Amino acid sequence: MLKHLGTQTVYFAYPPAILSSGSVVGSKEGKGPLGELFDEVLSDDYYGEVSWEKAERKMLATSIEIALQKANLTPKEVQFLLAGDLLDQTISANFAAQKTGIPFFGLFGACATIIEGLALAAMLIDGGFASRVVVASSSHYGTAERQYRFPTEQGVQRPPSAQWTVTGAAALLVGETGAGPKITHATIGKVVSLGVKDPTDLGTVMAPAAADTMVKHFQETGQNLETYDLVVTGDLGKIGVALARELAKEKGYDLGQKHADCGLLIYAPAQDTHAGGSGCACSAVVLASYFLPALQKGTFHRLLFTGTGALLSPTLTQQGDVIPALGHAVTLTR
C-alpha cells in the first residue's frame, strides 16, 4: 500500500526526526527580533571572503558543520546531503557539498528548497535508504539582489512590495531514530501562477502556491486548522500573507490568528525591509532556530510548515514571462 494520500501528500510509517540544526545569519538578521537564537551572527556580511558568493557558500558549509557538531557526528556518518540555493547553478550548495564530502543531491526549489529537502530526506529515511540525511539551504542579500534585480551599489529605489533577501544559511540533520521534532507528512506542491511578472512583488507571486498547497494538505489528510497549533509559511511577507489568507478563506480555511510567516518574524518593522524577509535562508533559519526549539520546548505541539518558492529567473523576466511559484509543506510534531 502506498504511503500516499490524495494526489500530493505522503505520510511516514516511522516518522523521521530532526535531530539537530545549524544556523548562520548576517548582521542585519542578527539585529532582528530572533537575533539571539541563531548559532552564528556575522559581523561582516563578507564573512572574511573576497566576494558575497564565497561568503554565502561558507555560511552554508558552516551551518552543516554546526548541525553535525551538535549531534556529535562527522560527515561520514551521514548518507546524503540534499541542498540548494538561489544562485545560478546552485553554486553555494555545490561547494558546500564538495567541502563536506557527503554524497549529494542538488535541489532547486527557490525559497521552498529547505522544505523540498525535508520532504525528500524523510522519504529516503522512511524508505530505508538512509539513517541520517542533512538538508541545507542558503541565501545572501548581496548575491541575490545583483543576480535577480539590481546591484545594491546602484541604489535603486525599492518598491513597498519588495522583500529583503535574508543573508543566512541553515542545515537540518534528519534521522531515523533519536530525539527531535518528527516529520509526519509532506505535501508536494504543483507549480502554479496567477500571472504576475513583477520581480519586486514576489509575495503576490508565491501566495497562490502557498494557499494551494496548504488547502490540499488539509483536504488530503482530513485535517483542519483545529489540529495545528500554527500554520507557518516561509517568506510570503506582508503582501503575500494577506493574499494567501484571502485565497485560503475562499476554500473554507480561515488561517486568521493561527498563521505566522517567517518573512514577518525575522525583521523588526523598524529595520525597513518593506514587505518583509525572503530568500532560501528566510524559512530555513527561522525553522532551525525558532520553530524547532519551540517544538522541543513544547511551546507548540504540531505545526504545518509551508515553504514557498518564486521560480523567478532574470532570463524569463527579460523575455516577458510570468513568474511561476510552488509550495511544499511538512507537518512537524513534538
Add this chain to the structure above:
Amino acid sequence: MLKHLGTQTVYFAYPPAILSSGSVVGSKEGKGPLGELFDEVLSDDYYGEVSWEKAERKMLATSIEIALQKANLTPKEVQFLLAGDLLDQTISANFAAQKTGIPFFGLFGACATIIEGLALAAMLIDGGFASRVVVASSSHYGTAERQYRFPTEQGVQRPPSAQWTVTGAAALLVGETGAGPKITHATIGKVVSLGVKDPTDLGTVMAPAAADTMVKHFQETGQNLETYDLVVTGDLGKIGVALARELAKEKGYDLGQKHADCGLLIYAPAQDTHAGGSGCACSAVVLASYFLPALQKGTFHRLLFTGTGALLSPTLTQQGDVIPALGHAVTLTR
C-alpha cells in the same frame, strides 16, 4: 536494515522499472547516427517559439507527454515529476512542471540530472511513496552557449576540447510494476574537482567525478566489469573519456572495450562537434532512445549508466574559481 551498501550506493528491494520514455531532439541530433531512434526531431530549433528558451521548455514538456502517451497514462496518474535542466533557476523544468500539473521536485545536477532523478525516483517508489514517477531533463545548444560561454551569433572560435551542447529533452516514466528495464542499484556521487577552470574543457572537469563514482560502485557492490555488458557515461566526450579511463585504470578497472559514452554516440565525426556532445539532454536522449530499447531487445542485459555533471556557473568562472563536478550512477538490467 538499510538498503545501503558502503557509503554511496543504495539497492532496491523491488527494483522499479522504466516503463516508457519520450525523446525530442534538435535538427543536428536528428542527422546524427542515432537520428532515427528519437521520437521527435525538430526541423527548426526554435520549435515554433520566439526564443530558444521557450523552445527548450516546449521540448521538455513534449517529451513528458510522449512518455505518458506511450504508457497510456494521464499526468494525474503519476505521483511526482523530478526534473531539471541547465538554465539559471531551471526554468525549463519549472515550466514543464506547470504545464503537466504533476507535483514537482526541482533538481539541479547539471548533465547528471537525469540519473540523479532516476536514483531518487527509484527510492521514492521502492520506499512506498509512489507507484509512478516521471524523470525528465533538457538542454539546448542556443540557450546553453549564450548562458555559459558566448552568444552563438558572435561566432567565437571553439577550442578542440569544447563539446557541443545537445538540443533535446527526454522523459522517463518509472513504475513500481510493469515491463521495462529495472533499476537495481544507484551510486550517489560526491562533488569532486581536479582544479580545472576552463569552461570549454568540461570533459576534463567531469572525468574525475565519473571515475570516482564508477570505482565506488564496483567496490561497494562487489561487482566488477565482468558483470556488466557495458559501462556507459553521459557526456565525457573524447577528452573526458580518455581521462576517465586513465583514472579508473589507476584504481584497477580497465574500462577498455566495455565503455561507451553518449557524448561520442550522438554525433558523427563529420558533424564537427570537436570533443563530442554534452548537456543534460545528451545522456537523457541516448538513454531513452538507444540504451533502454537495447535492454528491452536483449542487446544488453546489464548496464552501469553514469551521468556526469560539470557544476559550471558563469559567476564562478568570472570569480576565478575551479569548476566542480559530480557523477551519479544507476545499474540497469533487462
